[in-house]
Amino acid sequence: MFSLNVPVPGRVKQLASELYPELVVFETVRENHSCLLKRLGDADQVAHLQHRTHRALEGAPAVEAAITGIDYFEEPPLGSAPVVYLSVDSPGLERLHDDLATVFPPIEGLEGEDYVPHVTLARGGDLATAERLADREIDPIRFIVSELTFVDGTYRLPVSRISLPA
Numbered sequence: 001m002f003s004l005n006v007p008v009p010g011r012v013k014q015l016a017s018e019l020y021p022e023l024v025v026f027e028t029v030r031e032n033h034s035c036l037l038k039r040l041g042d043a044d045q046v047a048h049l050q051h052r053t054h055r056a057l058e059g060a061p062a063v064e065a066a067i068t069g070i071d072y073f074e075e076p077p078l079g080s081a082p083v084v085y086l087s088v089d090s091p092g093l094e095r096l097h098d099d100l101a102t103v104f105p106p107i108e109g110l111e112g113e114d115y116v117p118h119v120t121l122a123r124g125g126d127l128a129t130a131e132r133l134a135d136r137e138i139d140p141i142r143f144i145v146s147e148l149t150f151v152d153g154t155y156r157l158p159v160s161r162i163s164l165p166a
Contacts, residue, residue, distance in 0.1 A: 027124030063092025080124030088117035
């Protein structure tokens with residue numbers, strides 16, 4: 001599955017590194033951090049997916065975003081629970097997601113109205129630890145999203161970028 005992701009600045013990666021000692025109790029800890037914007041489709045259609053995505057984002061501006069806290073999904077629709085993440089506040093990213101969802105059908109329970117912009121930190125662990133992390137205060141990290149990255153989900157590797165404004 002190919003997706004369109006939002007790269008995050010180094011300050012977000014630094015925060016994830018600072019939280020690492022508290023995350024090691026989870027089954028998996030993410031080492032690469034980004035914010036999933038939209039799942040696009042299967043890998044055998046890369047050029048077609050990229051073309052449709054460019055057209056869907058034509059004229060889309062760069063958008064503001066902010067990491068505003070730590071939260072968790074107690075019962076995520078896929079995978080082990082809980083999922084601890086950094087909350088991303090960005091009406092602009094939500095608009096971009098909605099625009100893409102008109103071209104690429106949303107995956108039920110994950111996208112469309114259920115879309116929650118976030119940066120996953122860890123999953124599959126103790127709920128009490130997730131709750132404790134969510135109670136932790138962090139300084140907001142504000143940034144401008146000026147590019148998006150196509151990611152090959154099979155290998156979790158970026159394959160190309162789209163600059164914003166598109």
